[in-house]
Amino acid sequence: MEEKYYKLLKQNFVSKEAVLTEIINLSAICELPKATEHFMSDVHGEYDAFNHVLRNGSGSIKEKIRDCFPNFTVEDISELATLIYYPQEKLEAQKILFLDNAFNQYCQKKLIELLKVAKFASQKYTRSKVRKALSENFRYILEELLNEVDATAEKKSYFSSIIQKLQQLGELSNLIVSLADTIRRLTVDHLHIVGDIYDRGPHPDKIIDRLIDMPSVDIQWGNHDVVWMAIIAGSPLAMMNVVRICSRYANLDILEERYGINMRAFIDYAERYYKPSSAFVPQLTEGIRISNEESELLNKLQQAAAILQFKLESQLIARRPEFLLGHRDVLNFIDFGNQKITLNHRVYDLISFQAPTIDPKDPARLTEEEERMLKHLLENFKSSHKLLKHVHFLLENGSMYLRYNGNLLIHGCIPLHENGDFKSFRIGDKAYAGRELLDFFDFNVRKSLSNPKQTNDFSTDLLWYLWVGECSSLFGKEAMTTFERYYIGDKSTHIEKKNPYYELRENQEIIKMILRNFNMDENGHLINGHTPIKEKNGENPIKANGKLIVIDGGFSKPYQKETGIAGYTLLYNSYGMQLVAHQPFTTVEAAVNKGTDIISANRLVEQVEEPVRVKDTNIGQSLMKNIADLEYLFEKYDLI
Numbered sequence: 344m345e346e347k348y349y350k351l352l353k354q355n356f357v358s359k360e361a362v363l364t365e366i367i368n369l370s371a372i373c374e375l376p377k378a379t380e381h382f383m384s385d386v387h388g389e390y391d392a393f394n395h396v397l398r399n400g401s402g403s404i405k406e407k408i409r410d411c412f413p414n415f416t417v418e419d420i421s422e423l424a425t426l427i428y429y430p431q432e433k434l435e436a437q438k439i440l441f442l443d444n445a446f447n448q449y450c451q452k453k454l455i456e457l458l459k460v461a462k463f464a465s466q467k468y469t470r471s472k473v474r475k476a477l478s479e480n481f482r483y484i485l486e487e488l489l490n491e492v493d494a495t496a497e498k499k500s501y502f503s504s505i506i507q508k509l510q511q512l513g514e515l516s517n518l519i520v521s522l523a524d525t526i527r528r529l530t531v532d533h534l535h536i537v538g539d540i541y542d543r544g545p546h547p548d549k550i551i552d553r554l555i556d557m558p559s560v561d562i563q564w565g566n567h568d569v570v571w572m573a574i575i576a577g578s579p580l581a582m583m584n585v586v587r588i589c590s591r592y593a594n595l596d597i598l599e600e601r602y603g604i605n606m607r608a609f610i611d612y613a614e615r616y617y618k619p620s621s622a623f624v625p626q627l628t629e630g631i632r633i634s635n636e637e638s639e640l641l642n643k644l645q646q647a648a649a650i651l652q653f654k655l656e657s658q659l660i661a662r663r664p665e666f667l668l669g670h671r672d673v674l675n676f677i678d679f680g681n682q683k684i685t686l687n688h689r690v691y692d693l694i695s696f697q698a699p700t701i702d703p704k705d706p707a708r709l710t711e712e713e714e715r716m717l718k719h720l721l722e723n724f725k726s727s728h729k730l731l732k733h734v735h736f737l738l739e740n741g742s743m744y745l746r747y748n749g750n751l752l753i754h755g756c757i758p759l760h761e762n763g764d765f766k767s768f769r770i771g772d773k774a775y776a777g778r779e780l781l782d783f784f785d786f787n788v789r790k791s792l793s794n795p796k797q798t799n800d801f802s803t804d805l806l807w808y809l810w811v812g813e814c815s816s817l818f819g820k821e822a823m824t825t826f827e828r829y830y831i832g833d834k835s836t837h838i839e840k841k842n843p844y845y846e847l848r849e850n851q852e853i854i855k856m857i858l859r860n861f862n863m864d865e866n867g868h869l870i871n872g873h874t875p876i877k878e879k880n881g882e883n884p885i886k887a888n889g890k891l892i893v894i895d896g897g898f899s900k901p902y903q904k905e906t907g908i909a910g911y912t913l914l915y916n917s918y919g920m921q922l923v924a925h926q927p928f929t930t931v932e933a934a935v936n937k938g939t940d941i942i943s944a945n946r947l948v949e950q951v952e953e954p955v956r957v958k959d960t961n962i963g964q965s966l967m968k969n970i971a972d973l974e975y976l977f978e979k980y981d982l983i
């Protein structure tokens with residue numbers, strides 16, 4: 344086996360010297376500073392804000408400009424940064440402002456500045472990596488220009504002749520756009536999305552399209568992602584939940600326009616059975632207006648989806664006693680005649696509870712019409728090419744957790760008992776806890792999606808458990824009180840009690856224990872999303888003596904009034920980790936025309952004594968293994 348392996352390896356090299364060259368090349372890469380990782384989470388469909396933070400690299404671009412041009416004023420930095428964030432829009436705005444000649448001069452000046460920044464940003468990469476970051480159309484010209492930007496006097500005319508030619512051919516603007524893209528790509532090397540791309544905001548689909556085009560990205564699934572994935576895995580229950588949330592946040596466009604799902608039959612059904620009710624008034628983001636008619640329709644759709652969700656959930660609870668969700672079988676606790684419900688031995692009045700299609704004797708039963716409609720609608724969802732593409736992207740590039748460069752990334756939590764022990768989830772005679780539990784969930788997410796035709800199988804049902812279950816690492820609460828929030832006035836029933844993890848995670852010993860359970864070094868960090876940090880109440884996103892960082896992006900507009908800011912993102916480069924706080928994003932126009940940025944503060948999480956090098960990273964570890972193999976090959980070259 345060993346021998347075969349080295350024979351194969353040898354085929355990649357024409358000579359012993361070629362092996363040596365590769366060893367030198369890889370060893371040099373290992374000594375380079377570690378590239379920048381960017382962490383975002385809970386983007387919740389807010390494409391413009393997400394796109395802005397992606398473009399400004401949470402402040403990394405401005406930092407590069409500052410380091411490259413120490414004499415630049417704040418205004419100079421902001422000007423150039425805007426051009427790098429939004430090159431197309433910025434150039435168009437400048438064109439209107441200037442006469443032709445002045446515009447050309449502007450372009451020339453900016454091109455030189457951009458080349459200098461690009462050269463500066465490429466310092467920590469190999470030439471081959473920089474070449475890959477240049478757009479194919481302009482690769483040769485850009486390489487020339489990058490080489491010559493600091494040209495000596497005799498080469499100056501060569502440099503300017505290239506620029507003049509580009510100007511004559513009307514290509515200078517395109518080159519600037521391409522160079523700005525390269526700078527952004529060189530500044531942030533890898534992106535982590537720590538869950539919750541979907542729901543509440545209007546454009547999750549655009550976010551995923553953007554992620555698909557990114558060179559290096561991974562995703563840790565959030566509860567709001569898994570519930571969309573569950574639809575493609577065949578769950579009508581997850582589908583009703585998604586329809587309910589889309590109606591609640593006036594986002595039907597995602598389904599109808601973007602994913603091409605025909606909602607006609609469902610709309611018809613909801614119109615026939617439901618009247619608007621105050622608990623179901625759609626939640627609108629500030630500044631968004633809809634007509635009364637639309638609002639009433641969304642109201643009825645939300646009610647219809649909610650009732651169907653509760654029926655299907657009741658069926659699931661009955662067929663999965665092992666999920667221990669019996670106490671959440673709300674429809675079975677209702678006294679329909681008196682419009683009351685008994686929860687935890689207490690009786691509550693139901694408010695505006697409309698259930699026109701429920702048979703009190705068998706409340707979980709779907710009517711024939713509902714059976715047919717749901718079957719049809721599910722087929723519709725499952726034949727949306729775009730949705731399939733997006734879910735498969737999430738599946739292939741995502742996981743329940745990720746261990747990356749010493750850090751552990753998890754959207755929600757690790758379920759714990761109050762005493763800090765791992766809380767286990769029992770299925771049959773096996774109990775899963777900690778890392779084993781997350782591996783079990785991960786395995787079943789993949790299994791359910793490999794059998795999309797099965798709708799009631801264990802794996803598909805488990806995806807619903809991930810949405811509402813007490814031992815779900817994505818939910819992290821005792822129970823989801825959707826029913827109570829809609830129909831019960833007593834607010835104490837609305838509370839969703841968090842898993843003890845959320846208190847215990849303040850303690851660094853707990854985080855170390857979790858890292859050990861994941862077979863990781865205690866020096867690493869745990870990175871979470873999921874829970875908005877209420878900065879205005881003084882909550883600190885850096886916990887457990889710096890070992891745990893919560894980066895709920897707070898992008899979700901409806902939640903910004905609670906948090907007081909638009910949330911956090913994280914950067915990890917060769918100098919350490921920085922947490923970045925963001926203000927709410929306004930519009931692209933304001934960003935382009937006024938240079939409005941949304942970064943309010945950077946906070947150092949940890950500064951390393953020695954800059955982290957590639958050899959200290961995951962990629963570095965595998966490069967070192969390659970080097971060891973190549974060294975062996977080099978030594979025995981003539982014998983193999």
Ligand SMILES: O=P(O)(O)OC[C@H]1O[C@](O)(COP(=O)(O)O)[C@@H](O)[C@@H]1O
Binds near residue numbers: 566839873
């Ligand atoms: O405010 P909304 O959109 O009705 O959602 C409330 C529900 O969202 C949840 O907070 C889950 O969503 P998050 O993952 O964004 O926290 C549930 O616990 C809660 O019942």
Ligand SMILES: [Mn+2]
Binds near residue numbers: 539566567
């Ligand atoms: Mn979440």
